[in-house]
Structure formats: C-alpha cells, structure tokens
Amino acid sequence: GKEKWPRGDENVWKEGSRSVNTDVSSVTKSIVNHVQTSLARQAYNLDNLGAYQAAALSVRDDLILNWNETQMHYTRKAPKRAYYLSLEFLMGRTFDNALLNLGLKDQYREGVTKLGFNMEDLLEQERDAALGNGGLGRLAACYLDSSASQELPVWGYGLRYQYGIFQQLISPEGQQLEQPDPWLAGGENPWELPRLDVSYEVRFYGTAERLPDGRALWQGGQEVLAVAYDVMVPGCYTKNTNNLRLWESKPKRGFDLNSFNAGDYEHAVESSNSAAAITSVLYPNDHTNNNESRDRSQLSYTHLVGKELRLKQQYFWTAASLADIVRRFKNIGKPFSEFPDYVAIQLNDTHPTLAIPELMRILIDEEEIPWGKAWDIVTNTVFYTNHTVLPEALEKWPVPLMEHLLPRHMQIIYDIVLHDEGFSCKVHRQAVLLKSTVLTKSSAVEKKFPGDRDRLARMSLIEEGFPKQVRMAHLACIGSRKVNGVAELHSDLVKTTILKDFVEFEGQSKFSNVTNGITPRRWLDQCNPELSALISKTLKVDKSVWLKDLDRLKGLLPYAEDVEFRKEWAAIKQRNKERLAHHVETTLGLTVNTNAMFDVQIKRLHEYKRQTLNILGVIHRYLTLKQMSAAERKKVNPRVVFFAGKAAPGYYIAKLTIRLIVNAARIINADPDTRDLLTVYFLPDYSVSLAEVLIPSSDISQHISTAGTEASGTSNMKFCLNGGLLVGTVDGANIEIAEAVGENNVFFFGHLTPAVEDLRYQHMYRPVPVEEKCPALAKVLDKISGGMFGDGGVYEPLLNTIRQNDYYLITEDFDSYIGALEMVDQAYLDKEEWIKKSIRTTANMGKFSSDRAILEYAESFWSIEPVKVT
Ligand code: H53
Secondary structure (H helix, E strand, C coil): CCCCCCCCCHHHHHHHCCCCCCCHHHHHHHHHHHHHCCCCCCHHHCCHHHHHHHHHHHHHHHHHHHHHHHHHHHHHHCCCEEEEECCCEEEECCHHHHHHHHCCHHHHHHHHHHCCCCHHHHHCCCCCEEECCCHHHHHHHHHHHHHHHCCCCEEEEEECCCECCCEEEECCCCCEEEECCCCCCCCCCCCEEEEEEEEEEEEECCEEEECCCCCEEEECCEEEEEEEEEEEEECCCCCCEEEEEEEEEEECCCCCHHHHHCCCHHHHHHHHHHHHHCCCECCCCCCCCCCCCCCHHHHHHHHHHCHHHHHHHHHHHHHHHHHHHHHHHHHHCCCHHHHHHHEEEEEECCCCCCHHHHHHHHHHHHCCCCHHHHHHHHHHHEEEECCCCCHHHCCEEEHHHHHHHCHHHHHHHHHHHHHHHCCCCHHHHHHHHHHCCCCCCCCHHHHHCCCCHHHHHHHCCEECCCCCEEEHHHHHHHCCCEEEECCHHHHHHHHHCCCHHHHHHHCHHHEEECCCCECHHHHHHHCCHHHHHHHHHHHCCCHHHHCCCHHHHHHHHHHHHCHHHHHHHHHHHHHHHHHHHHHHHHHHCCCCCCCCEEEEEECCCCHHHCHHHHHHHHHHHHHHHHHCCHHHHHCCCCEEEEEECCCCCCCHHHHHHHHHHHHHHHHHHCCCCCCCCEEEEECCCCCHHHHHHHHHHCCEEEECCCCCCCCCCCHHHHHHHCCCEEEEECCCCHHHHHHHHCHHHEEEECCCHHHHHHHHHHHHHCCCCHHHHCHHHHHHHHHHHCCECECHHHHHHHHHHHHCCCCCCHHHHHHHHHHHHHHHHHHHHCHHHHHHHHHHHHHCCHHHEHHHHHHHHHHHHHCCCCCCCC
16 A cells, blocks of 8 residues: 655655756756855856866765665665675775766766866866775675665675775885875765764773673773764666765763863863774774784784774774664564574674674673574674685784673673583683683584594684684684685685684585675776777677676677777777876876886785785896897887885885885886886875776786785786786686686796695795795896895895795796796787787676675575665
8 A cells, every 4th residue: 555645745745856867957957056055166166176076966966865765665675684894895986986877977977068077087086985905895895886786785884984094105215105094084075974863882891790691781981982974885777776884983972071170171082082083094904913924013003003993993893783783673573583584794804703792792681582592693694704814814802802892792702612612622611611600511522523622722712822812713603604715716725724623513514605706887887988888889788788797798709800899909908008108197207108018916015915026027027138139129029017006004024015116116217228128117005096097908917926825816807807918826716717718818827725835844944045946036136135226235124035934935936927927928929819818808707797796695695685676
C-alpha cells in the first residue's frame, strides 16, 4: 500500500522538490545560483576557484538527492549490509568522478564554457582528499566506487583527519621535507555532509570491574565525542549513491568550566586539545608496526608523536563505527542472534581489529548476551583481509598500553584466550588466570596437538617478551569468519607463513584469496579520456557498458592487427606523454624529451620495493652510455625515467634513496654526451592526481619488489590497463597480470619466492663480496662512493645495506634486471610489434576491475545482494 504523506500538503512538497540537473540550462542556472547566493559573488569577480566552488556545489546538490533516496531505500528494504572499515581512504579528487558517474560530464563542460570558463582549469582547482598512505588506502577508495556502481549496500567507515598525508618538498640537496596537508583549510568541503546530530561517546582509560554474571563495568577515564561526516559515493551510471562515514573527535563538553573558573585556563584547554588530537593527523607510516623495523630510524617519528595516539585512533574509530552499526541494526527490530544475517564487517588489514573485542563488549556488557552466543555472532560477522606478510609490518600492541587505555578490551582478549582456543601454553594461562575470574576450558590446540609447546607459543594471541604484546593478526584471524590475502601468491604465503599454524588448526576453508582490483572509471576513463573514446568507438558500445563490464575489452584483440587502429593507439600514447611533459614544464620548469621511451616507477619509497635497484640500474645505463662511441650511441633509443613517491618521515634509508635519485638525476641530465639518450626525473609530492597524469603516459612501468614481499600491488594494474608494459619480478599481482596478458607481453626477471629465504640465509652466514657476486653492480657502487653524485660518504648507509646483509637481494637480482631492461630496448626497436603488445595488454586486463573483486567479496564472504534504487 501507499504510505501516508508524513506532513503538510503533499502537492506543495512535490512542487517544491528539486530534481537532478539533466540539461545544460538547468546546470548553468544552478551554477549561477550558487555563485550569487552560496558564494555571494558575481560574474565580475569570479575566478577559477570560485567557479569551481559554484560548480561543485551544484553537483553536490545532485549527489545529495541521489544519496538521500539511496539511504531511504536501503532503510526501507533493510537488506544485509556490508561495512568496510579502513583507517585510510585515498580518494583523490571528486568533481570529475562525480560528473562521470552522474552521466553529466558533457552538460557541465558545455555549461561551464557558456559561463566563460574552461573545464580543465576548474578541475585543477580541487585539492586531493589524501587520507591515506598508498595502496591500502587507494584500494579502499576503488572498492567504494565499485560497491556503489554495482548497487551494493556497502558503507565505508574511516576517520576525518584534519591533515592528510604530508606534502612532500625536495630541497636542492635532494632531501625530502614534509609539510602539513591542511586539505580542509580552504573553507567548506562540498563533498561531505556534516552530521552534527550523529555522534557517540567513546571512552578511554578508567577501570573495568568484573561482575558475577560475566559482564563488566567499565567506567571513569576520558570520554570524547565522535561526530559523523558523510561523504557521498556515487555509483557509475546508477542512482545508487553510497556513504563513507568519517568520524571527527571532539571534546565531550567543550571547555571544562570548573577549571576555567578556577583560573586554570591551560588545563581547561588541554582536555579539549587531547580530544581533538585524535583525528588531527594521518599517520604517515606504511609498513611499520610502530614498534620494530629493520631500519630503526623508521621509528623516530612514532616516538615523537607517541604510539598511544595511534591506538587511540584505532579504538575511537572502531568504537564509533560499531556503535553506529549496532544502532542501525537495532532499528530493524530483530534479535541479536540474527545480527550476522544483516551485518558483515570487513577489516581492512589489522588496524580495525579492536572491532572484535569491542563487539564482544557491546554484546556482553550492554546487550547481556552470554559469552558463547556473543562469540558466535562476532565470528560470523567479521571478515579480515591481510595486506602484508612483512614481519616488521604486522601490528602488535604492548599489553601494558592496552591495559591502561582499554582495560575492558584487554580482559576480553584474555578471555578469548581462555574460552575459545586456549592457544597459549600453560604458562600463558597461568598468567591469564591471575587476571581473570573466568574458568579455563581445556585447550583446543593442546588437544589437537598434544605436547606441542612451540606451536602453542607461536599461536598465542600474546607474544612473550618485555613487554608482552598482543598480536593483532592472530586476534583478527581467530575472530573472523574468513581471512583473505590480496593476490594468489600472497594468499598462499599467508597460509604457509604467518598464519600456517591457524590453517592447520582451523582447516583450509576459512582462508582464501581475493585478488585486488582497480576502478576503470578513474583509472581509464577519467585519466585517459582519449583512449576511453577510442575503445568505445572501436567496440561500438557506449562506455556506460564496458566500464561496468571490463571483460569486454577482449573485443579489442583483433584490432591489434589493424594498422589504422595501431596508429590511433600510438598517437594517444604520444599525446599523453606530451600532457605529462606539459605538466612537468609548468610545475617544475623542466623540458622533457617526448620522443623517448617513458619508464615509470611511482610508489611509496621502501627498501622492499627496491627503488634502489632502479636508480642503480639507471646509473649503470649512464656509465654504459658514457663508454660508447658516438656511432654506437646513435643506435640507442632515448629513455626518460620517472620516479615519484613519499618516504615515511622517519625512514632514513628511504630518504637517502630519494637523495641519490635526485642527485644522480642532476648529474646525468646535465651531461651533454648522454642527455639526449637518458634523463631522470624525481617528481615531488606524488598523489592520486599526479598518478592520473603519469600512468597513461608510460611505455613501461617498474614493479620490482623482492619476490614474496609485495602483497599485490595495484598500480601495476593501472599501467597495464592504460597499455603500458610491465617490468617486474615474479611477485604479487604481477604474476596474475602476466597470466592474463601473456608472458610475452611482460618483462620478468629475478629470483623466485622459494629461493629468497635460502639466499638471505647465505647472505647472513656465508656472505660473498659484491665485487665477486656482481661486478657490474660493484662498479656502480664504487662510482657513488667515489663522489660521482656529490659527497659519496652521504650514501654509505644506503650502500652498506647492499654490501652487508643485502636483505632485499639487490646483488642477487641486478644482472637479470639489467638483462630485462635490455630485452625492453630490443623489443622497443620493433615499433609495430610494441604497439601490438600494448593493445593486447589493455585488452586482457578485464579481470583487474575492482567490480570483479568487490563482487567476490559480496558473494563469497558477505552474502549481500545488489539493491537497486529506481
Ligand atoms: O596494500 C595494497 C597492496 C600492496 C600492499 C599495500 C599495503 C599498504 O599500502 C599498507 C599496509 C599494508 O600492510 C599493505 O603493500 O601490495 O597492493 C592493497 O592490498
């Protein structure tokens, strides 16, 4: 039946209601309206920034209408929903993406032109939302885009940092300098809706007193407020507009009036300061667990800021998100036994693992559900994605810190040890019993593997040591319904290394793989509009079809044989190179040779990603060129090498690598003998928006991590989707890309994963000098030490990582790396064949759409279905 109209005259409401802009004249009307009212400006004094703001506000209105309808529709239908908990969402810009997804790009372009502006200029006005470090955060953003595009009821939950990832400056000496990123400082953010009415109290510290009935009373300590900001996430060519809810911390009661009256002004502001501090800044460390690292200096930043704040962020965010999820579930009016039929929670890495004890706390202490039932609910609701097997990146939190900050959660973690698994050896349980009134059950692990004390210690949630530490990956694993890795090789490694004992204990079926994906909307249509148009024209289907069914790219395969098509394909690559060159020219004042092969490595600076291997290879190339005769040089194909990426502020070796790249570039680019054949650029302040310019221009890109260290990689997928060829190791998703596009279309090199452990052992206990192992590399190292790129002494700590343990096996892979780059040179000589490779690569990349990935999560993990808004 028809619902009764809630208030007033239905017709008056209907007449007054605005609908989404669909034609140019409604677009221009709405923009002018915002210029005049929201901005209080006029045609006379409107600059590009103002025009962008007005256009963005107009799009915002459109988004709000769809967002409202979607949320109302989901509430009415009450389907099972999935929640993606991620401490990072690297969204980049929104304006162009919103226009694409709304299907309004042409209308806005025309409208903006009519108003006397240029669309490209307006798009450049927007600041990136850079609330993430790298791959993990960008993956979350791609998954939101795909969830909405596939009409799945998925919400994201994260933190609304005042400062995103730092802005990177490079000093003339090649030092990375960090500057804060006050991305919200420019006034109102048009893409979010402040929901000051949606807020929750979150407690820290205090005491937890166990009650006889199994519950506990957690009281005292500090309470802060979590306030919701909703970011609208439009699906592509659908009304469905999902929500990303970001929490901001606020002091519970502004100023403490009592202490203010007593004249203790500083104390009064202090409590409000520390509450606001929680969501003030994104932690710029990626791949460190805050406690240990191969490069000790990587920790200094953390010491400075304090790791307690990071744990506070994690709890603040999980607690607010769970309170919100539970409240929404309660509104449906179902019993808690049905919670897993309505809610799926995906943990993006271990950062939100506290969701497990927090949900237990809510169920036991607030909903008075007995332990066993509560544990069933939790372990049927929560899912965990692992993104790394690097030991130094696995999160561990000191027990004393946890006990202090989250006393009730520490009790619950101890209780999990006792109740569920008894993973710990008896020694552990003794310790646990002293803190717990709950009786121990017989240990399930002990039963299955009697007397295997090593195994019990390995599997324990608590690692022995001073201090003891909680192993978050173990907690996430036992508290989840499913555990997955992010590429096939990586998922196998998860099962055979860090969680091996758990696979033996719980069986294979809980562990699986979902290979990462990328959204073709941003990473093909938006960043490479000409290629997108050529694809639509060639396939004779509208992009609204193939952008949501990427396997259709296969239809391009026959055109690899078509000379005319190849010409168009190559011309687009060329124009994308010129677009990048123009960008470098206008931002850095440098001229780039667009007749060269473009060779790109852009990612976070990290030893395991081996930018060092790349720059050492560049220097080797330079030395080789220098030795050639002028006649020989004539035969060489020119090459431009681009680097971009940020180093964690305290990661000394990574910063030194940047310094080497910058100084090598300075010398090499200035050498008249070689500069037509080899130039090197380090582009500062890598970001999503910079990636959108770099990726479509590449001929080759480098993904050269030591085998077994890069879980998946996702930029590898972006380059290949745009017809760039891959140079890489047999690692992460590189392997599946090669399977998809064909081994003859990629350039692989280096040792395989199974060899790595043995090689490291040899390096530790039977080291061979670099001169013997790899003379070509030794020569390069000598040149650097000898001062070819400025004071050689500066680079000694970096060079010594190679000369000493060489943990990431540069010496082992150097020769085959150089060999692979020679193969690239060879292949590039045959231009037509090269273009065919490029076309075939793009054509075979359908699998790597994040739509495929998100549907795998939806179907095999979450059991949710599309809910279309009509
Ligand atoms: O996650 C990406 C992977 C990539 C992996 C990355 C990642 C982070 O960005 C941060 C922490 C972490 O544990 C892993 O390094 O290989 O593609 C998305 O899965």
